[in-house]
Amino acid sequence: MNPYITNTPQEVEQMLKDIGVGTIDGLFADIKPEHKPQSFDLPKGLSEYEVVRRVTALSLKNNVHVVPFIGGGYYDHYIPSAVPALTSRGEFYTAYTPYQPECAQGTLQALFEYQSSMSALTGMEVSNASLYDGGTALYEAMMMAIRITGRHKVVMDGGVSPIYRKILKTYTHHLSYQFEETPVVHGQSSRPEMERLLDKDTAAVILQNPNFFGAIDDFTDIIQKAHEVGALAIVSVYPISLGLLKTPADMGADIVTGEGQSLGLPLNFGGPYLGFMCARKKYIRKMPGRIVGETVDSKGRRCFVNTLQAREQHIRREKATSNICTNVSLCALQAAVFMALVGKNGLKEMAQLNLDKAEYAKHMLSKIKGVEVKRSSPTFNEFTVHLPKDASQVVGAMMQKGFAAGFPLGRYYPGMERYLLVAVTEKRTREEIDRYVKTLEEILA
Amino acid sequence: MELIFEKSTEGRKGFAFGASDVPVRAQVPAPYARKEDAPLPQVSELDVVRHYTRLSQKNFSIDTHFYPLGSCTMKYNPKFTESLSRLSGFTDLHPLLAQLSGGERWTQGALEVLYELEQWMCAMTGFKHFTMQPLAGAHGELTGIMLMAAYHKHKNNARKKYVIIPDSAHGTNPASAAIAGYETISIPSNKEGGMDLEALKAAVNEETAGLMMTVPSTYGVFEPNITEIAKIIHGVDGIMYYDGANLNAVLGRCRPGDLGFDVMHINTHKTFTTPHGGGGPGAGPVGVNEKLAKFLPISRVIKRGDGTFALDYNYTDTIGYIASFYGNFGLLVRAYAYILMLGKEGLLETANHAVLNANYIMKKLAPYYKLCFDRICMHESVFSASKQAERGVHAIDIAKFLIDEQIHPPTVYFPISVPEAIMIEPTETESKQTMDYYIGKMVEADKLSQENPAAFKEFPKTMPISRPDEVKAARDVKTSYFLVTSSDAS
Numbered sequence: 001m002n003p004y005i006t007n008t009p010q011e012v013e014q015m016l017k018d019i020g021v022g023t024i025d026g027l028f029a030d031i032k033p034e035h036k037p038q039s040f041d042l043p044k045g046l047s048e049y050e051v052v053r054r055v056t057a058l059s060l061k062n063n064v065h066v067v068p069f070i071g072g073g074y075y076d077h078y079i080p081s082a083v084p085a086l087t088s089r090g091e092f093y094t095a096y097t098p099y100q101p102e103c104a105q106g107t108l109q110a111l112f113e114y115q116s117s118m119s120a121l122t123g124m125e126v127s128n129a130s131l132y133d134g135g136t137a138l139y140e141a142m143m144m145a146i147r148i149t150g151r152h153k154v155v156m157d158g159g160v161s162p163i164y165r166k167i168l169k170t171y172t173h174h175l176s177y178q179f180e181e182t183p184v185v186h187g188q189s190s191r192p193e194m195e196r197l198l199d200k201d202t203a204a205v206i207l208q209n210p211n212f213f214g215a216i217d218d219f220t221d222i223i224q225k226a227h228e229v230g231a232l233a234i235v236s237v238y239p240i241s242l243g244l245l246k247t248p249a250d251m252g253a254d255i256v257t258g259e260g261q262s263l264g265l266p267l268n269f270g271g272p273y274l275g276f277m278c279a280r281k282k283y284i285r286k287m288p289g290r291i292v293g294e295t296v297d298s299k300g301r302r303c304f305v306n307t308l309q310a311r312e313q314h315i316r317r318e319k320a321t322s323n324i325c326t327n328v329s330l331c332a333l334q335a336a337v338f339m340a341l342v343g344k345n346g347l348k349e350m351a352q353l354n355l356d357k358a359e360y361a362k363h364m365l366s367k368i369k370g371v372e373v374k375r376s377s378p379t380f381n382e383f384t385v386h387l388p389k390d391a392s393q394v395v396g397a398m399m400q401k402g403f404a405a406g407f408p409l410g411r412y413y414p415g416m417e418r419y420l421l422v423a424v425t426e427k428r429t430r431e432e433i434d435r436y437v438k439t440l441e442e443i444l445a
Numbered sequence: 446m447e448l449i450f451e452k453s454t455e456g457r458k459g460f461a462f463g464a465s466d467v468p469v470r471a472q473v474p475a476p477y478a479r480k481e482d483a484p485l486p487q488v489s490e491l492d493v494v495r496h497y498t499r500l501s502q503k504n505f506s507i508d509t510h511f512y513p514l515g516s517c518t519m520k521y522n523p524k525f526t527e528s529l530s531r532l533s534g535f536t537d538l539h540p541l542l543a544q545l546s547g548g549e550r551w552t553q554g555a556l557e558v559l560y561e562l563e564q565w566m567c568a569m570t571g572f573k574h575f576t577m578q579p580l581a582g583a584h585g586e587l588t589g590i591m592l593m594a595a596y597h598k599h600k601n602n603a604r605k606k607y608v609i610i611p612d613s614a615h616g617t618n619p620a621s622a623a624i625a626g627y628e629t630i631s632i633p634s635n636k637e638g639g640m641d642l643e644a645l646k647a648a649v650n651e652e653t654a655g656l657m658m659t660v661p662s663t664y665g666v667f668e669p670n671i672t673e674i675a676k677i678i679h680g681v682d683g684i685m686y687y688d689g690a691n692l693n694a695v696l697g698r699c700r701p702g703d704l705g706f707d708v709m710h711i712n713t714h715k716t717f718t719t720p721h722g723g724g725g726p727g728a729g730p731v732g733v734n735e736k737l738a739k740f741l742p743i744s745r746v747i748k749r750g751d752g753t754f755a756l757d758y759n760y761t762d763t764i765g766y767i768a769s770f771y772g773n774f775g776l777l778v779r780a781y782a783y784i785l786m787l788g789k790e791g792l793l794e795t796a797n798h799a800v801l802n803a804n805y806i807m808k809k810l811a812p813y814y815k816l817c818f819d820r821i822c823m824h825e826s827v828f829s830a831s832k833q834a835e836r837g838v839h840a841i842d843i844a845k846f847l848i849d850e851q852i853h854p855p856t857v858y859f860p861i862s863v864p865e866a867i868m869i870e871p872t873e874t875e876s877k878q879t880m881d882y883y884i885g886k887m888v889e890a891d892k893l894s895q896e897n898p899a900a901f902k903e904f905p906k907t908m909p910i911s912r913p914d915e916v917k918a919a920r921d922v923k924t925s926y927f928l929v930t931s932s933d934a935s
Contacts, residue, residue, distance in 0.1 A: 001787075001788075001790065001791055001794075002787050002790075002794040002798075003786075004520070004521050004523060005795075005798045005873050005874070005876045006874065006875070006876040007798065007801075007802075007877055011876075011877045012801065014877070015801060015877060016478075016801070018613065018805060018809070019801075019804045019805060019808045019821075021804075021821070023680075024800075024801055026821075027797075027821055028698050028800065029821065030667040030821070030823075031667055031698050032669070034672065035671070035699040035703070035704060036698075036699060037571065037698070037699055037700045037703055038571065038700070038703050039560075039568070039571075040569065040700070040790065040793075041567050041568045041789075042565060042788060042789040043785070043788050043789065044789060044790070044792055045785075045786055045788025045789070046786055046788065048525050048786060051529075052529065053530070055529045055778070055781070055782050055785070056532060056534075057554075058534075058554035058555075058557055059529075059532050059533075059534025059535050060554065061553045061554030061557070062534045062535065062538050062551060062552055062555050063550075063551035063554070064533055064534055064537035064538055066542065066548075068539055068542075069653055070539055070542065072541050073769075074540060076539065079462050080490075082459075082490055082493060085494070085529070086494065086497040086498065086501070088531075089497075089501045090507070090508030090509065091502060091504045091508065091509060092486045092504065092506070092507055092722070092723055093527075093721075093723070094506040094507035094508045094720050095504045095506040095721065095722075095723040096512065096517055096721050096723070096853075097515055097721070097723065097724035097725075098723065098724065099514075099855055099856075100505075100844065100848060101910070102845065102848055102908040102909075102910055102911070102912065102913075103503075103504065103505035103510075103905075103908055104503075104504055104505065104723075105500070105503040105504070105722070105908075105910060106500040106501050106502065106910050107723040109446065109448070109500055109503070110497065112448070112924070112925075112926075113448060113450070113926070115451050115925050116448070116926035117485055118487035120485050120927065121483050121485070121674065125927075125928060126924050126928065130725070132580040132584060132725075132726075132768075133768070135766075135768065135769045136577050136580065136584070136768065140468050143624075147584045162553070163766065163769050166766035167765075167766045167767065167768070167769065169752035169765060170742070170764055170765035170766050170767055171591075171624075171767075173591075173764070173765070174591070174594045174595075174598070174625065177613075184648070201511055211747075216473070216477050217477070218476050218477050222894055239660075242479065243479070244473045244478060244479055245477060245478065246476075246478060246480070247480075250479075250480060266537065266775075267536065267537060267538060268536050268538070268775045269535060269538040269543075269552070269555045269770070269771065269774040269775075270540035270768075270771045271540075271726070271768075271769075271770060271771075271774050272580070272725075272726030272775050272776060273769075281922070282930065290552040290724065291924055293919070293921070293923055293924050294918065294921075294923040295913050295914045295917045295921070296913070296914055296917065297787060297911045298912050299911050301910055301911075303909075303910040303913050303916050306913055307915070307919050307924070308922070310919075312616075312618075313583070313617050316616070316620070317616045317619040318619035318628075318629050319659035320616070321623040322620070323583045323587055323617050323623075324581070324583055324622050325582065325583045325615070325617050326581040326582065326583065326714075326724060326726070326727040327724055327725045328722070328726040329722050329723040329724035330720075330722030330724075330725075331602075331722075331725075333722075333723070336449075337484050337493060337497055339498070340459065341459040341460045341488075341490060341493050342459065342460050342485070342486065343457070343459050343460070343485050343487045344482050344483060344484060344485045344486070344487050345456075345458060345487065346458060346459065346460050346462065347482075347485060348482055350462055352465075352471075352560055353462060355466070355471045355473065356465050356467055356469045356470060356471050357467050359469045359471040360467035360469040362466070363469065375852065378473065378474050378477060380473075383768075392545075393546065395546050395547070395548075396545075396546030396547040399545065399546065399547030399548060399550075404539065404541075404542055404545060404548065406546070407541055407545070408546075411460055411544065411571050415639070426462065429466055429860075430466040430467050433467070437567040445744060
């Protein structure tokens with residue numbers, strides 16, 4: 001049974017008569033007998049309440065009550081109720097890409113406001129209307145830099161998320177680009193290595209702030225060096241940290257990307273997330289993804305449209321700036337509503353809470369015998385600790401006690417098996433942090 | 446309507462964070478600190494709620510309007526899939542939890558959803574494996590082409606340079622092929638809307654890496670020579686790629702895997718009615734046969750002998766990571782719930798009624814608009830407004846007329862190979878009454894094009910805005926509230 005089919009048998013009969021075929025099967029005459037499926041082995045349909053019962057049961061097999069101290073680029077932030085309330089309006093989520101601007105001003109204005117807020121956050125002049133996620137956005141930024149400079153070498157800081165680096169490698173594996181990775185020294189980008197690798201063949205240097213180890217940095221010097229050889233600077237940022245941290249625009253960045261999940265999106269086991277991309281205005285025509293622009297209607301009233309579409313695949317086909325068609329408009333809307341609610345002061349306040357709680361956790365953890373909190377660089381809400389044992393084993397033991405204790409760095413960095421990456425957001429209470437520290441102490445004892 | 450920034454008042458707050466409960470007040474060292482606060486809006490929660498509620502009311506959507514946007518499959522998005530996707534057992538789940546020691550145990554429900562969905566998609570399409578990772582249809586295409594490239598590399602097929610694509614294809618097809626490093630060759634269609642076999646044979650040689658095909662095509666036509674086409678492509682060790690954009694038309698009637706295809710993607714928002722969100726997020730799972738299985742991206746979800754589920758990263762020949770995690774999980778849950786409810790019979794009915802409704806509209810409009818292919822169509826039909834254009838009324842004018850009649854226009858000017866194209870896809874969830882209303886309005890538009898073509902230039906009249914100046918938008922490039930353009934200054 002398909003309850004979403006509305007025509008009655010009488011109507012179906014009438015329609016078939018009007019079309020001039022006897023049966024529905026007659027409509028499929030082009031599919032010859034030899035094209036028939038060898039099987040179509042699917043379960044029998046269920047009623048809505050049976051599905052609800054079964055899927056709810058599946059959701060309960062997951063344990064979201066494990067207290068999370070994991071981040072790695074994806075954070076457990078609070079989402080104000082107004083965000084889902086507004087973005088779950090059918091007028092927003094059941095609309096298509098705004099191809100007809102007269103009946104899509106809601107989506108278009110919201111995306112214009114999203115772009116404006118992303119500019120406010122990063123300090124960059126322009127933003128597109130979103131990309132898939134932080135990792136694919138970084139790939140798109142790299143391709144954009146290659147297009148702009150006509151060069152083929154990319155210098156990547158080892159502090160960029162290893163997940164992102166793996167994605168970039170997959171996408172460029174079969175293409176003739178030269179990849180150079182610089183090591184991380186004491187948690188920060190290696191300046192001498194960067195300088196050595198930057199040359200006139202370099203399209204871009206790729207950086208991340210805070211980096212994967214949680215360290216914060218000021219890349220102004222590296223970016224200056226990159227500009228001296230004609231390369232662009234791409235910086236991946238964590239939006240909430242920008243409540244307190246120097247903006248990539250102030251460092252001189254040319255393209256800024258990142259994962260926007262922290263801006264009001266649930267963790268959702270990995271997606272949907274929000275890839276964002278901002279840039280200097282002079283590069284806007286080389287940017288991928290949809291862009292909303294302001295204009296006027298035939299009566300001179302302000303309105304909004306998809307603009308600069310000559311970059312896009314539905315016009316340019318194989319010569320497009322990207323193959324992206326669908327982006328993540330609804331996620332951008334979630335971020336727009338989140339940023340409007342939290343506002344200018346709230347973002348700073350939220351960032352401060354993250355910083356304070358992480359610093360408190362650092363302070364408490366450093367009291368445990370054998371635990372060393374790495375302090376060579378300042379951090380925001382995530383930091384690295386060295387444990388006296390294998391971090392993965394410790395995480396396994398902590399899991400038994402109800403904590404997702406952090407991300408063991410050995411998974412991506414061979415030789416760092418005893419390092420743990422710990423994230424503390426505004427949602428973690430002092431009581432949870434104290435209990436976490438106490439439990440870890442017991443496990444290590 | 447004012448922008449949210451224009452409603453801002455210094456010092457106003459929309460959300461209150463509690464006081465800190467830790468005895469620490471830290472400071473970012475000066476060189477790393479932000480100089481000026483981000484100029485985000487300062488508005489109350491009520492301001493935000495009214496602002497975005499009013500904005501939403503400026504949209505047409507499936508929930509409010511008939512939306513026969515051809516090739517986009519705007520069918521009803523059931524509410525129960527929406528509420529299930531919002532269960533905290535899914536939304537609050539950190540993706541890295543599954544990768545931690547002991548964490549797999551706490552993500553069994555999510556992994557089961559992914560595993561079972563893969564099994565069902567295989568059963569529906571005749572493929573052996575699926576990856577749920579691609580984040581949209583076009584991302585699935587890119588993944589599929591990368592699998593194609595990996596296959597040729599593995600077989601030392603060094604000469605493979607071209608991907609063949611019919612002229613009716615979505616623009617994403619050539620764009621995806623180009624990003625994966627292939628050049629593209631476009632093949633024209635024949636008079637019946639199928640592929641020109643002679644042109645295909647002439648184009649295929651040892652340098653052909655593969656063929657990308659949408660079946661049924663964007664002309665709404667099922668390719669009758671598909672078996673022959675697969676033979677030609679496989680004859681040069683090419684890969685057959687099935688663009689699943691229109692899979693909804695043939696569910697249960699045929700399976701790409703049986704037709705000779707090697708790889709495909711599914712747009713979940715079309716076939717499995719996950720909401721489109723005003724332009725995403727989507728999900729574009731990719732299926733493959735045994736030939737391409739070992740190249741699939743990692744991780745993959747496996748079921749162990751004891752019935753538990755796990756993430757597996759051990760595949761030597763994998764193309765690697767194509768996304769950060771396991772796909773757009775929130776969308777995949779909706780697709781899962783939808784398939785679970787419909788089951789085998791319900792899915793078959795989906796295709797039946799999608800095709801029935803499309804043919805009903807096609808038949809009723811054929812006397813008024815030029816039909817591109819006079820034959821039974823599949824899930825959509827393509828007309829040309831060429832007759833109306835001779836009277837000075839273009840496809841876009843008809844679209845704007847429909848907006849005033851509270852109908853979202855069909856797709857216009859696509860496929861690009863059809864002049865003045867109007868592409869209509871009603872979907873299976875629309876009733877005869879709704880379609881009759883639409884048909885009546887299309888007939889009215891044709892009549893008006895004869896009587897008073899000049900009237901169309903005024904449409905739409907009833908919307909919050911009239912037709913926008915798109916040239917100005919592209920010239921001035923005002924894409925942010927903060928951006929000062931040359932015309933602002935003057």
